[in-house]
Amino acid sequence: MRLIIIIAALLIAVFSASASGRSWQSADPGSAGWSIEGLKQAQNYALSLRPTGIMVVQDGRIIASWGDVSRKVNVASVRKSLLSALYGIAVSEGRINLGSTLAELGIDDRPLALTETEKQATVRDLLMSRSGVYHPAAYETADIKRKRPARGSHEPSSFWFYNNWDFNTLGTIYRQRTGEDIFQSFEQKIARPIQMEDFSHRDGHYVKEQASEHPAYPFRLSARDAARFGQLFLDGGRWGDRQIIPSSWVKEATTAYSWTKRGRQGYGYMWWSLPSDVWGLNAAYAAGYGGQIIAFIPSKRLVVTQTVDLSQNPKGIKTSHFIDLLREIVSAAP
Known part of the structure; x- marks a missing residue:
């Protein structure tokens, strides 16, 4: 019994380090139950879209990362x-x-x-x-x-x-x-509390125009820092032993109060939500022009982020294409 308790404590410590440590820990997809063939198909499709970086994280550990996940780009909306x-x-x-x-x-x-x-x-x-x-x-x-x-x-x-x-x-x-x-x-x-590796306040600036006195506030993020933000929301606003954002707000912000014409995506407090009959309960994503995405799928304990440098891929990536990629990733997940 004592041995079981020690092993359990070690597993908890390892997960805590992977989900809230200074740098991401990786998991072996095969050992974690992922379809290697399905993940490869997702990778091939992802790379055909020409993203800057993609992170696939499950239970706080990297399952896959494609491209330059440390490169900061304007994540638009x-x-x-x-x-x-x-x-x-x-x-x-x-x-x-x-x-x-x-x-x-x-x-x-x-x-x-x-x-x-x-x-x-x-x-x-x-x-x-x-x-x-x-x-x-x-x-x-x-x-x-x-x-x-x-x-x-x-x-x-x-x-x-x-x-x-x-x-x-x-x-x-x-x-x-x-x-x-x-x-x-x-x-x-x-x-800082969620230990982003690349972001600083210098990665934001205000955009003013004569049409209005209220400026926009663009951010630059890397895919791996975006994944930390997604993990924070996946875990109900908690990081390690600290509640960063109230869990009630996470739920409130990602609840759909309006629906698009097709009725398959909702809008909360500046978050998009996905239909529960397809993605499970409380799945949501942040989206920006050109293919900037932070998505989390609680039913799979999954976070997927995508960044696109529009100076290298001027046409960007349509959100619908990212959703197709997300389906492939979810299909490969255990």
């Missing part, structure tokens, strides 16, 4: 999920109230001011991308500009539209209510 995590901390500390309206927070914009109706949108509405504020925004794609609804066409909370104005304004609210820089805050509250 993944920035929104990173900020969502900071919001979870700030809300739990009582520094931000999700029910506060833009009017109460003194939020406006220029050169076109917000209407009184628009100012009734709450912080929660912005997190869900349901503000009803269709003001021009910094860092928008041409597609979003073309599809943006007319000002005043929808009341706050009544309509979902993937809206950079909401996301950028959340950055302004975070800085105002906490008095902290987004990137320094992320480094101190998340990157």
Whole structure:
């Protein structure tokens, strides 16, 4: 019995080191029950897409890594999920109230001011991308500009539209209510505690445009640091023996409050969710233009990240192609 207890303690220690240590530990896929042929097929498909780096992590250990997983790239709209995590901390500390309206927070914009109706949108509405504020925004794609609804066409909370104005304004609210820089805050509250190997606050910057006073806040991440962030959410906001993000926020942020037209992907608090009938419960991902992805699948204890340097692969990788890759990886998993 004593021997069994010692072995169990050693196994717990090994897992803890792999999931929350300074550097990732690797696992032998075959010994872990993976289909080697299936994993090879996934690798071949992945490399055909020309990513910069891909990490496949199960139970806190590397199953596979393809490409340059230490190279930092602009992860585009993944920035929104990173900020969502900071919001979870700030809300739990009582520094931000999700029910506060833009009017109460003194939020406006220029050169076109917000209407009184628009100012009734709450912080929660912005997190869900349901503000009803269709003001021009910094860092928008041409597609979003073309599809943006007319000002005043929808009341706050009544309509979902993937809206950079909401996301950028959340950055302004975070800085105002906490008095902290987004990137320094992320480094101190998340990157250091989960021992990211590559990120520093210098890997973020603000993008300002004349169309709006609320700047965007792009991040640069490596695939292996992105995997740590995915592991943090997979483990309910916990890293080792420390609760970094409240577990209640992890669940709340990755719950679908809106669904795309096809009804197969939902949107939470700046996170995308996947249908449970295909991926199991609570599967979600962060996505950025060009193929930047952080996905976690609790039913398989799996994290998969993908980065794409658009200077080397200008067309990027479609999210739908990543989902196809994710299916192959999940099929190969035990």
